[in-house]
Amino acid sequence: MIRTGPAGYPEGSRSPTDAVRKVRAAGLSALEIQFVRNVLYDPIKAGEARLEAKEGGVLLSVHAPYYINLNSSSPGTREKSEEWILRAMRGAEAFGAWMVVVHAATYGYDAERCTEKVVDSLRKVRDRADSESLNAVIGLETMGKKAVWGTVPEILEVMEEVPGVRPVVDFAHLQARGPPLNAERLQVLLNALSNVPRLHCHLSGIEFTAAGERKHLRLGEGLDHRMVLDALRDSGTEATVICESTSPMEDAQIIRRYLGQDI
Numbered sequence: 001m002i003r004t005g006p007a008g009y010p011e012g013s014r015s016p017t018d019a020v021r022k023v024r025a026a027g028l029s030a031l032e033i034q035f036v037r038n039v040l041y042d043p044i045k046a047g048e049a050r051l052e053a054k055e056g057g058v059l060l061s062v063h064a065p066y067y068i069n070l071n072s073s074s075p076g077t078r079e080k081s082e083e084w085i086l087r088a089m090r091g092a093e094a095f096g097a098w099m100v101v102v103h104a105a106t107y108g109y110d111a112e113r114c115t116e117k118v119v120d121s122l123r124k125v126r127d128r129a130d131s132e133s134l135n136a137v138i139g140l141e142t143m144g145k146k147a148v149w150g151t152v153p154e155i156l157e158v159m160e161e162v163p164g165v166r167p168v169v170d171f172a173h174l175q176a177r178g179p180p181l182n183a184e185r186l187q188v189l190l191n192a193l194s195n196v197p198r199l200h201c202h203l204s205g206i207e208f209t210a211a212g213e214r215k216h217l218r219l220g221e222g223l224d225h226r227m228v229l230d231a232l233r234d235s236g237t238e239a240t241v242i243c244e245s246t247s248p249m250e251d252a253q254i255i256r257r258y259l260g261q262d263i
């Protein structure tokens, strides 16, 4: 089954629980909670949303803050970045979210050792998370800007070194970074990831330049979402598709209808 849902609470949500209800009422089955600027939540309301999501069959994930850079030249920033991931993992635990999506690093001053730095930091994060019994897996997102760490081979390298790490396939970012996606490239990619249990994906339209991603757009703009969804369905992969377009609720419903899946 391919689960689909929005990035962020639906507009007009009065509480996290209400957001989960709105997602469910729209026939959707996933929701990514946005901790992208800060990790703020009321533990009681998070617990309520956790129950609502469980009962309603809505799979929750969270997106960690954008400020993370595990390859910063500043040890202080690296330490803070590790702390942001842990805080997002504590938030994920409160909501019962299974994954924390992370933008791990920029190439910056030391592109060559970037993957190594990501591995070192995530090992520390994983150890601390285990000692606090935080269950969420760390999802490393494929990034759309060429100056930013996060290609599929780089992410696979980290997965080999650190337990509890999974890829997050952002199709719009892959398109922006190039070469452009086509059916064959998608098939190769999904084959390479066929062992990943429940592949977590992001999908949106995209505007990009030679340097890669510029901004997310409505579904269908800059990337043929039908081609992506066909490839995903044909691969038989158990997946979650989080819609990160500029209208996540509407476009998530377009995805669901295209897949012909009602829950």
Ligand SMILES: [Zn+2]
Binding pocket: 063, 101, 103, 141
């Ligand atoms: Zn992201």
